[in-house]
Amino acid sequence: MTPAYSSRELLIATIADLLDGVRHVAVGASSPIPAAGAMLLRARNEANGRDDVRISILGSQQHNFFTNGGVELFDCAAQGRIDAFFLGGGQIDGQANINLLGTGSYPRNDVRWPGCFGSAFLYFLVPRVILFREEHTRRVLVDKVDFVSAAGMTKGVVRRGGPYALLTNRALFSFDRTRGRFVLRSLHRRSTAAEVRANTGFDYDSPADPPPTPGPDAATLAVLRGRVTQELAETYSQFAAMLLGERDAQQT
C-alpha cells in the first residue's frame, strides 16, 4: 500500500526520480521544490551506496562551494560539469521554448516579469534541464511563447543541453528532442487525461491510457520528512516549516 503523501511530496519525489544518475545538479534561487528533489536523490543514493550527488544551491551558504563569484556556475556549466538544472517560465510552449520576460511585445510588454536570468545560456549547456512549473493552465502552457528567453531547440546547431522533462501540478511530460514535441508520461493522482488536454495550450503526444505518476514509497517519505526537511531549513526555512505542517496533517 502506498502511504499518504501531499502533492508537494509527490513533486519532490518525482524530481528525485528525474534526476536519477546525475552527479552534479544546480538549483537556482527561490526553488525549494527542485532543491528538495535534489537533496532527496542525494540522501537516497547515500543510503543505497550509489554515486555521490553534488548539489549547488544558489543563495545558500552551506550548499554552495563556488569561490569565483557569480560567473562560476555558468563557467561550470560551459565546462560540462553540471548535469542537471531547473527552469520555469511565465510561458512554456510546445517546442519547449520558455518565456521569463513577459507577455505582449517587447520592450513595452503588457505584463513584465523579472527577466531572462541565465536561461538563454544554461538551457544550451546543461544536458538535463527539467522544466518545473506548478501551474498547469492554458495561460502558462501556450502554443507559442510571446518572447523566447531560451529556445528549446535550435535547428542546425549542435548543443549539449536542453529540455528533458516538464513537471506540473497535474502531470509529467518528457520531451522528444528529435521530434521536438512533449510526450505525456504520467498523470498525478486526481488528474485525468482529458483535463490535462483541456488545460494545455499546445499539442503533445500521449499514450492511449497514460499511467499514474508513482507516489513516493514509505522509505522515500521517511527520508524526505526527516533528513531532507532538515537540510532544506538552512536555505528555505519557511518552506521546510510548511512541509513539516503537511507531514503532521498526513500522519493524523
Added chain:
Amino acid sequence: MTEVVSLERLARQIRSGMKIAVPADYCGVAMAATAAIIAHRPENLHLVCVPVSGMQGDMLIGEGLVGTLETSAVTLGEAGGAPRFVDGVRTGAFHLMDATCPAIHSGLIAAQKGVPFLPIRGILGSDLLETRTDWRIIDNPFAENDPIVIVPAIHPDIALFHAPEADRFGNVRVGRRRELLTMAHAAKATLVTVERLSDTSLLRDESSAAGVLPALYVDRIAVAARGAWPLGLWGEYPPDNAEIARYAAMARTPEGFGAYMDTFARRWREAA
C-alpha cells in the same frame, strides 16, 4: 591614491549620463550610498546590473534617474516583482537592454582583459538576439559549423558596491564575491562603502590577501555602518525581509513609493 570621504562626497562622484555597474542583492549593494545618490539626483544614468538587480535598481528607476537599464532581471526575490521597474517598462520610462547573466559577466571580463568582445556559448535561438543588436553571431574561426555569439566589452564609468571592510590604504575585502573584482577591473573608477576601516593592511595576511581588491582600483571609500540595509551583507548580516516586503507593498503606487523614499532618505541622513 584612494581617498576616504563622506558618503555624500562619494555619491557626488556619480554624475548625469554615467554608466554605473552595481552588484546583485546577495553580493553587497551600497544602499546607504544609493540614498546619498538620490539626494543629489544625477540624471540619465546607465545602470549595468551585475548580473541582476533588486531594490537598488527599483529605487533609482522610481526616482526617475535611470535612462538606460542593462540587466538580466530585476526582482525583489521572495518579496515579489520590482514595482517601479515594472511600471517603468509599461510607460517606456527608460531604454531597456535585456541580457542574460553570463553575457553581462562576459562583457565585463572583456573590459577587464582590454579586448573588444568575448565569445559566449548558448543564447542562439533566444529573442534576446533580436533585441540586442549589439550582440552578434560569428563562425568559430577554428572549427567548422560552429556559430557562436559575441558580446561587446562593457566599460562602466563607475563600479559601486558595499563590502565588510577596507584598510586605510584603500584595499577592500571582497571575499569570494569575485564579480566585484571584475566590476572594478572593468570600470574607470570604483566607489566602495564599508562597514568598517582597519589600520592593518588587508594584504599583510597571505591567507586572506586573495580575497582583496587592491587599492590600485579603488578611488573613494566611505564608511557606512549597515550600509547594505535593508539588503543583507555576506558574512555580516541577513536581509531585513520585513522591510523589503514593506517596500514591495508601498512601491506599488508612485505615492506609496514617494512616502517610502522620504523615510528611507531621512533614516540615512540621521545615520550620517
